[in-house]
Amino acid sequence: MSEKLSFVNPTANSPWGTYLSQVDRVVPYLGPLARWVETLKRPKRALIVDVPIEMDDGTIAHFEGYRVQHNMSRGPGKGGVRFHPDVTLEEVMALSAWMTIKTAAVNLPYGGAKGGIRVDPKKLSLQELEKVTRRYTSEIGIIIGPHTDIPAPDVNTNAQIMAWMMDTYSMNVGGTATGVVTGKPLHLGGSLGRVKATGRGVFVTGREAARRLGMDLRGARIAVQGFGNVGSVAAELFAEAGAKIVAVQDHTGTIVNTNGLDLSKLIPIANKEGVVAFKAGGDIVPNEDFWNVACDILIPAALEGQITAERAQKTTAKLVLEGANGPTVPTADDILAERGVLVVPDVICNAGGVTVSYFEWVQDFSSFFWDEDEINVRLDRIMMNALNQIWDTADKHKITLRTATYAVACERILMARQERGLYP
Ligand code: GLU
Numbered sequence: 546m547s548e549k550l551s552f553v554n555p556t557a558n559s560p561w562g563t564y565l566s567q568v569d570r571v572v573p574y575l576g577p578l579a580r581w582v583e584t585l586k587r588p589k590r591a592l593i594v595d596v597p598i599e600m601d602d603g604t605i606a607h608f609e610g611y612r613v614q615h616n617m618s619r620g621p622g623k624g625g626v627r628f629h630p631d632v633t634l635e636e637v638m639a640l641s642a643w644m645t646i647k648t649a650a651v652n653l654p655y656g657g658a659k660g661g662i663r664v665d666p667k668k669l670s671l672q673e674l675e676k677v678t679r680r681y682t683s684e685i686g687i688i689i690g691p692h693t694d695i696p697a698p699d700v701n702t703n704a705q706i707m708a709w710m711m712d713t714y715s716m717n718v719g720g721t722a723t724g725v726v727t728g729k730p731l732h733l734g735g736s737l738g739r740v741k742a743t744g745r746g747v748f749v750t751g752r753e754a755a756r757r758l759g760m761d762l763r764g765a766r767i768a769v770q771g772f773g774n775v776g777s778v779a780a781e782l783f784a785e786a787g788a789k790i791v792a793v794q795d796h797t798g799t800i801v802n803t804n805g806l807d808l809s810k811l812i813p814i815a816n817k818e819g820v821v822a823f824k825a826g827g828d829i830v831p832n833e834d835f836w837n838v839a840c841d842i843l844i845p846a847a848l849e850g851q852i853t854a855e856r857a858q859k860t861t862a863k864l865v866l867e868g869a870n871g872p873t874v875p876t877a878d879d880i881l882a883e884r885g886v887l888v889v890p891d892v893i894c895n896a897g898g899v900t901v902s903y904f905e906w907v908q909d910f911s912s913f914f915w916d917e918d919e920i921n922v923r924l925d926r927i928m929m930n931a932l933n934q935i936w937d938t939a940d941k942h943k944i945t946l947r948t949a950t951y952a953v954a955c956e957r958i959l960m961a962r963q964e965r966g967l968y969p
Contacts, residue, residue: 746897
């Protein structure tokens with residue numbers, strides 16, 4: 546945020562600024578509900594916590610942690626926790642707001658929230674990582690809970706970290722509260738299908754978008770940025786459908802193979818050492834060249850702000866599937882639209898993760914667990930229904946899928962806001 550700390554003054558080119566301009570674009574489609582739009586332009590609540598731990602070498606380290614509850618008009622806050630050295634309050638604000646839009650877009654009974662710790666988890670021992678996680682959970686324990694705000698995994702967090710969060714919260718309240726976080730290990734109230742859910746949602750929405758564009762997935766060339774839980778799973782599913790993964794970029798670099806990378810060999814190597822370690826399977830190229838690789842589908846599945854105006858000009862893709870949150874800046878969005886490139890926006894494209902998180906939470910409350918087929922069938926149905934509704938809205942108003950998603954989502958959120966009324 547600008548030097549004057551304020552919700553409404555975003556830093557230039559920041560994710561929060563991107564989000565605010567996305568909201569501005571939807572106002573003409575909100576009708577009388579536009580009266581309430583200001584409610585979306587500020588978080589309901591933002592908590593900054595100090596996370597002190599004793600490191601293995603005996604020194605005391607302090608990390609900064611955040612939990613932002615952007616909106617709870619439609620239900621408890623929901624959203625992941627990110628561990629990354631660049632995390633800021635302003636970034637977490639944007640990520641929490643995108644959760645509000647996302648849960649409403651797929652019509653889950655949640656609001657939006659997000660958390661983060663400014664830390665590089667790769668530099669911590671397992672014991673230090675556990676301490677950071679537990680102390681952070683304890684500090685945000687005053688605002689999270691199974692009925693108030695339910696964290697989940699995000700960048701650099703996983704099922705083990707969710708298990709520690711669940712345990713810490715449970716110890717503090719004196720019971721076992723499995724429903725306080727989602728993305729937990731399977732035998733601790735986790736759900737089948739959760740790990741692959743985000744990637745699967747990217748595939749399901751992408752397959753439908755390709756069908757509507759008349760693009761055959763067989764032989765389609767795909768470039769994937771980010772090869773974690775989202776990018777690698779989506780790549781696998783597209784490859785199974787006959788597509789060729791021609792370029793992959795992760796934090797170690799970029800690998801290209803115009804005949805298609807062999808994922809059965811790439812994925813195990815990438816999981817351990819990063820994509821560049823798979824030298825034998827393709828050419829290593831400078832990172833910026835990733836955006837020039839000839840492709841039909843581009844899947845940004847890493848961090849925010851990756852598709853800049855310049856990169857939007859360069860890409861040869863006809864379809865962009867936003868596996869990441871906030872990967873496209875507003876100027877790039879305009880360029881892609883002008884160039885006729887279809888963008889399936891983050892707030893629908895990557896909603897598969899939070900959808901199966903919702904299934905997990907429902908299963909925890911009922912203490913009755915579903916099989917994986919049931920989960921995938923329900924996931925696909927929710928994603929397809931949401932996408933079809935958004936597509937109709939886009940066609941009706943002749944607007945982008947992003948603005949259409951915001952129109953559908955913001956109507957639900959602001960209707961709930963209006964019906965609840967202002968307190969006091
Ligand atoms: N971190 C994921 C997201 O950005 C999932 C959040 C959740 O499951 O609550 O959508």
